[in-house]
Amino acid sequence: MNSFARLVMREIRLAWTGGGLWLPVIFYLAVATLYPFVTGPDKVLLAKTGGGILWIAALLSTLLPIERLILPDRQAGVLDQLAIRGWSDELVAAVKITGQLVAFAIPLLLASIIxxxxxxxxxxxxxxxxxxxxxxxxxxxxxxxxxSALTAGLNGASALGGLLLIPLAIPILIFGAGTLSDVPGNAMQLLAATSIAIAALSPFAAGAALRAGRV
Amino acid sequence: MTSRQAYAPSLRLENVTVIRGNRLVFNNLNLSVAAGELLWVRGANGCGKSTLFRVIAGLLGAFTGKVHADGKLALADENLALDPNLTVGAALHFWAQMDGATLADCDAALAAMDLLSLADIPVRYLSTGQRKRAAIARVLASGSAIWLLDEPYNGLDSASSAHLDKAILSHIAKGGIVLLAAHQSPSINVSDSLILDAKGRSV
Structure with a gap:
């Protein structure tokens, strides 16, 4: 196993054992459970609006582990040790993104079926x-x-993270919910293009934030 | 461990100036450490010993000047960098693998710091002194030529200090470099000492 894969495996292990995985999934399922209580047993309405609610729940559930993605490793000196070993901050960010993706994707997709x-x-x-x-x-x-990299160590990081994430995720939300509309058009293609662009730029933005946060 | 060194390491700082916030930490600091030398870095609290190590390790940038480190660096500071939920052995093995070291290197490092009996204990259960020894064992297992040890004796009892002394002496005997930041004089002979004062000067 190479070092990148070893670090990704560490991220997955931390996500599974640190509670940063199950909490978002439970939150996601809780929204799906509660929503029919709000709208009532109108199957047509639920079928029409439920997909959008699940998209909002998926977006918000990604917010929940924000405080554990970067801060513990920064405080423990893990990020410093990786930097000393020649790992660029961008590559460390890519590890974190890959780990979060692998750890979170399968449980969220399975939860989506439920x-x-x-x-x-x-x-x-x-x-x-x-x-x-x-x-x-x-x-x-x-x-x-x-x-997470931008807000690590700041007071009220979770609340600030929400304020920062939600506007940035609006295109994802628009195109994602658009794929479920009766006339989806090119929503899936636009969603894919937006996702690729954000995923490609994120390691650089997160890496810059990691570097700026080093004291 | 240190036997993996393939060449003589060296460390040189040329006119390094470091400014943090509005404070001048070092001004035109020059330093040269050759293979097999132990440099004791001393000075009052806040004089910049840890900052010096972070600059040498490349974690902080110098305002001016250059750091030439010919050899792999390892840093042990107040941050343990070991996963608290892993056992001591597994946590050390993780970094040893990242450094291309073997399980045998890891065990040798644990033995050198008298940690073999704690290898199966989760890191979160270690005492302060044991945590410090584990951090030093991480440095030993890395096979690095240049060790940056920031207050390594803090929290160590006399027996653990003796283990550390032995590891340092063994490393410099094999041609390694050790920079040791400590308030009190180490019990082993130092090659040279660098005294930092509060006005950004080396004395």
Missing amino acids: ASALIGLPEEKLMTLLLGLAVALPALSGLSVTI
Whole structure:
């Protein structure tokens, strides 16, 4: 196993053992459980709006682990040790993004199947939802690591992270929810293009934030 | 461990000036350490010993001047950098693998710091002194030629200090370089000492 894979495996292990994985998934499922109580048992309404709610829940659930993605490693000196070994901050950010993506993607997609059943999403929309989330997850992982790097160590990092993440994720949300509309147009292609752009830029933005935060 | 050194390391600082915030930490600091030397870096609290190590390690940039480090660096400072939920052995093995070291190197480092009996204990259960020894073991296992040890004796009892002394002496005997930041004089002979004062000067 090379060093990059070893570090990614460490990120996955930390996500699974540190509670940073199950909390977002439980939150995601909780939203899906509660939403029908708000709208009532109107299957047509649930099928029409439920997909959008799941997209919002997926976006917000990526916010929950923000405080544990960077700060513990910075405080423990792990980021310094990697820098001494010649790892660029951008590469470390790429490790974190990859780890977050791998750790978070499968549980979220599995949870989406349950959430869709809870909301009563039609089967064809479930497949579109799963595809859309799979396409968007690299961007959401990139954004969460970037925001985590920007806010690590700041007071109220979670709240600040939300304020920063939500506007940046709006294109993902628009195109993601658009894929579930009755007239999706090119929403999936636009979602993929946006996700690729954000995922490609995130290591550089997060790396710059890691460097700026080193004291 | 140090037997993996393939050549004589060296460390040289040329006119290094470091400014942090509005404070001049060092002004035109020059330093040269050759293979097999132990440099004791001393000075009052806040004089910049840790900053000097972070500049040498490349974690902080110098305002002017250059750092020439010919050899792999390893830093042990107040940050342990070992996963608290892993056992001491597994946490050290992780970094040893990152450094291209073997399990045998890792065990040798644990033995050198008298940590073999704690190898199966999670890092989070270690005492302050044991944590310090684990951090030093990480440096030993790295196979690095240049050791930057920031207050390594803090929290160590006399037996642990003796283990550290032995490891340092062994490293410099094999041609390694050790920079040691400490308030009190080490019990081993130092090749040279650098005294930093509060006005950014080396004395």
